[in-house]
Amino acid sequence: MGITQRREREKEEVRRKILDAARALFAREGYDHVTMRAVADAIEYSATTIYNHFEDKEDLVEALCQEDFAQLLAVLTETAPPQDPVERIRALGQAYAGFARRYPNHYRFMFMTPRDEGHQPKPDEPGSRSFELLRDSVKQAVEGGRFRNEPVDAMAQVIWASLHGVVALLVTYREEQFPCVPPAPDLVERTIENTLRGFSVS
Amino acid sequence: MGITQRREREKEEVRRKILDAARALFAREGYDHVTMRAVADAIEYSATTIYNHFEDKEDLVEALCQEDFAQLLAVLTETAPPQDPVERIRALGQAYAGFARRYPNHYRFMFMTPRDEGHQPKPDEPGSRSFELLRDSVKQAVEGGRFRNEPVDAMAQVIWASLHGVVALLVTYREEQFPCVPPAPDLVERTIENTLRGFSVS
DNA sequence: CTCGCTAAATTAACGTCGTTAACTCCGTGA
DNA sequence: TCACGGAGTTAACGACGTTAATTTAGCGAG
Numbered sequence: 001m002g003i004t005q006r007r008e009r010e011k012e013e014v015r016r017k018i019l020d021a022a023r024a025l026f027a028r029e030g031y032d033h034v035t036m037r038a039v040a041d042a043i044e045y046s047a048t049t050i051y052n053h054f055e056d057k058e059d060l061v062e063a064l065c066q067e068d069f070a071q072l073l074a075v076l077t078e079t080a081p082p083q084d085p086v087e088r089i090r091a092l093g094q095a096y097a098g099f100a101r102r103y104p105n106h107y108r109f110m111f112m113t114p115r116d117e118g119h120q121p122k123p124d125e126p127g128s129r130s131f132e133l134l135r136d137s138v139k140q141a142v143e144g145g146r147f148r149n150e151p152v153d154a155m156a157q158v159i160w161a162s163l164h165g166v167v168a169l170l171v172t173y174r175e176e177q178f179p180c181v182p183p184a185p186d187l188v189e190r191t192i193e194n195t196l197r198g199f200s201v202s
Numbered sequence: 203m204g205i206t207q208r209r210e211r212e213k214e215e216v217r218r219k220i221l222d223a224a225r226a227l228f229a230r231e232g233y234d235h236v237t238m239r240a241v242a243d244a245i246e247y248s249a250t251t252i253y254n255h256f257e258d259k260e261d262l263v264e265a266l267c268q269e270d271f272a273q274l275l276a277v278l279t280e281t282a283p284p285q286d287p288v289e290r291i292r293a294l295g296q297a298y299a300g301f302a303r304r305y306p307n308h309y310r311f312m313f314m315t316p317r318d319e320g321h322q323p324k325p326d327e328p329g330s331r332s333f334e335l336l337r338d339s340v341k342q343a344v345e346g347g348r349f350r351n352e353p354v355d356a357m358a359q360v361i362w363a364s365l366h367g368v369v370a371l372l373v374t375y376r377e378e379q380f381p382c383v384p385p386a387p388d389l390v391e392r393t394i395e396n397t398l399r400g401f402s403v404s
Numbered sequence: 405c406t407c408g409c410t411a412a413a414t415t416a417a418c419g420t421c422g423t424t425a426a427c428t429c430c431g432t433g434a
Numbered sequence: 435t436c437a438c439g440g441a442g443t444t445a446a447c448g449a450c451g452t453t454a455a456t457t458t459a460g461c462g463a464g
Binding site for chain 3: 216247249250251254
């Protein structure tokens with residue numbers, strides 16, 4: 001009686017194929033330039049088959065996005081985290097920036113594309129978990145007297161925002177497209193350092 | 203013999219109508235959701251007329267974008283700039299953030315949309331001029347001993363990046379869509395303050 | 405006055421996109 | 435053996451950006 005199970009497994013395989021093909025195309029071309037037909041072509045199915053596995057294009061990309069958040073969380077946790085909380089925030093920032101620059105199109109959709117109105121992240125989702133990593137480190141930095149005594153959530157958000165800003169610019173603009181002057185080669189590091197310095201007790 | 207001049211003036215009027223209608227729609231709906239046909243409908247012309255005035259949709263939005271950069275520059279310069287350089291950076295940041303939050307769809311296209319590969323800003327363009335305002339203030343802050351003695355361009359970029367980060371997040375996500383915790387109500391101010399504090403001499 | 409030219413505007417159409425409807429095919433269970 | 439259900443396909447719809455062909459209007463030259 002494992003028939004329906006085999007059916008489900010086969011269906012899951014096709015779903016995986018779609019997701020993998022979509023991710024490859026998506027990482028190379030970006031959301032707009034990836035068509036449902038192109039994804040279908042890549043796995044040698046007809047375009048309408050995708051609609052047996054996903055509601056629509058947004059649903060497909062949303063599923064992709066969830067996996068990307070999981071991968072980001074993996075990147076943030078895989079390297080042995082330093083004991084020192086400030087050092088750990090530094091490492092988290094570097095890993096975060098590395099992920100963003102390695103997968104700019106994914107980053108664009110994860111953090112630079114408006115979400116559906118109804119959608120809101122649950123506490124156990126990888127996205128929230130990633131932020132918790134940062135928040136916990138900030139909390140420890142405060143408790144250890146390394147950071148100023150300000151609201152932990154707000155400080156974590158400021159750090160995230162500042163870091164997001166620099167990678168968002170680098171993901172969006174080519175070097176020669178920066179206004180006035182090209183980006184400093186160590187702009188990411190400088191932003192991380194300045195943000196940490198701002199919160200550190202002298 | 204002012205005939206050709208009148209002709210040009212009339213043509214310019216239509217161009218203005220297109221730009222104004224496009225801006226209104228664009229500010230409300232965002233780039234993707236504004237169609238050439240909708241713009242044409244709004245000014246009661248046929249869609250193809252737009253192509254007598256603009257190369258294509260990207261050219262139209264690019265022209266719009268140039269005007270928006272000019273308006274941003276106006277916003278940044280209209281209020282009397284404080285004498286104190288650090289205070290001036292603060293005021294610039296507040297004005298910049300205010301612009302972004304008042305015109306989120308414009309901000310999205312100005313600073314969050316990849317540019318054509320060939321395009322690169324000229325030094326006298328409003329975009330570059332705006333950045334120069336910030337850079338000059340940073341330079342004065344350094345010379346006045348208010349800021350650390352680090353490369354001025356890099357510091358200005360860090361400030362811009364950090365500020366961009368916070369407004370980009372606020373422009374992209376609704377309050378309930380932030381991971382884990384909703385955004386601190388004064389997140390913009392906190393980000394500005396922390397960034398300035400990071401560069402200030404103790 | 406009229407003819408022909410120029411240029412702006414329009415209508416019609418093309419190719420592509422996301423998506424839906426109708427149909428085919430096939431393994432399964434009665 | 436046969437009806438069922440679901441995965442997959444083909445065909446098609448409506449909307450989009452854009453282009454080609456056509457119309458229209460105003461001006462100068464004969």
